[in-house]
Amino acid sequence: xxxAMGKYILAFVLVLVLVVLAGCGGSKDEEKKTxxxxxxxxxxxxxxxTxxxxxxxxxxxxxxxxxPVTADHEETSDFTADKAVDGDETTRWSGFSLALENPTENxxxxxxxxLENEYVINSFEIWFEFLAxxxxxxxxxxxxxxxxxxxxxxxxxxxxxxxxxxxxDIEPVKTRYxxxxxxxxxxxxxxxxxxxxxxxxLIVWGYDESELNTI
Ligand SMILES: [Ca+2]
Numbered sequence: 001x002x003x004a005m006g007k008y009i010l011a012f013v014l015v016l017v018l019v020v021l022a023g024c025g026g027s028k029d030e031e032k033k034t035x036x037x038x039x040x041x042x043x044x045x046x047x048x049x050t051x052x053x054x055x056x057x058x059x060x061x062x063x064x065x066x067x068p069v070t071a072d073h074e075e076t077s078d079f080t081a082d083k084a085v086d087g088d089e090t091t092r093w094s095g096f097s098l099a100l101e102n103p104t105e106n107x108x109x110x111x112x113x114x115l116e117n118e119y120v121i122n123s124f125e126i127w128f129e130f131l132a133x134x135x136x137x138x139x140x141x142x143x144x145x146x147x148x149x150x151x152x153x154x155x156x157x158x159x160x161x162x163x164x165x166x167x168x169d170i171e172p173v174k175t176r177y178x179x180x181x182x183x184x185x186x187x188x189x190x191x192x193x194x195x196x197x198x199x200x201x202l203i204v205w206g207y208d209e210s211e212l213n214t215i
Contacts (some may be wrong), residue, residue, distance in 0.1 A: 121206035
């Protein structure tokens with residue numbers, strides 16, 4: 001009887017152990033799976049930029065070409081002031097510097113273009129044949145003395161030459177007259193050998209404001 005009871009107890013313990021082991025192991029299917037990575041949040045859509053309005057090109061032209069022009073000196077009848085604005089890059093205006101003959105003379109030469117209308121100008125080009133001193137560009141609505149405003153000054157940097165093209169942007173300014181003038185900067189040595197202010201073409205880029213309303 002005791003042996004029979006012992007067998008039952010042994011069997012019971014064996015079953016209990018198996019049940020416990022089964023509970024601890026679990027099946028493969030029940031194994032915890034590595035959680036799927038959370039999908040990256042969808043990128044927040046950037047607000048669509050409002051397209052910039054396409055800038056209408058300014059009706060910029062050479063407002064100096066063919067316009068009345070005067071200069072304080074013309075080297076010869078072949079190098080007259082009008083040659084600086086005739087639209088021909090092979091003809092030129094040349095002013096002779098008196099300083100070559102007399103060093104006490106100044107180096108100043110000037111040339112004024114009457115644009116015959118008020119234009120907003122924003123850049124210029126000068127096709128130099130030669131210049132050995134500094135130069136300025138001034139503007140005026142009336143052309144009267146003391147009405148000039150300097151919009152560019154080479155300030156000691158001069159083309160020297162020969163045959164250099166200077167292009168400069170300036171703050172847009174409304175003007176009718178454009179004055180080119182030369183001077184010897186205090187840091188510049190007196191020139192020699194090339195006493196001319198010689199320009200193939202002075203090009204002034206600008207536009208008529210009244211035309212902006214029609215384009
Ligand atoms: Ca010319």
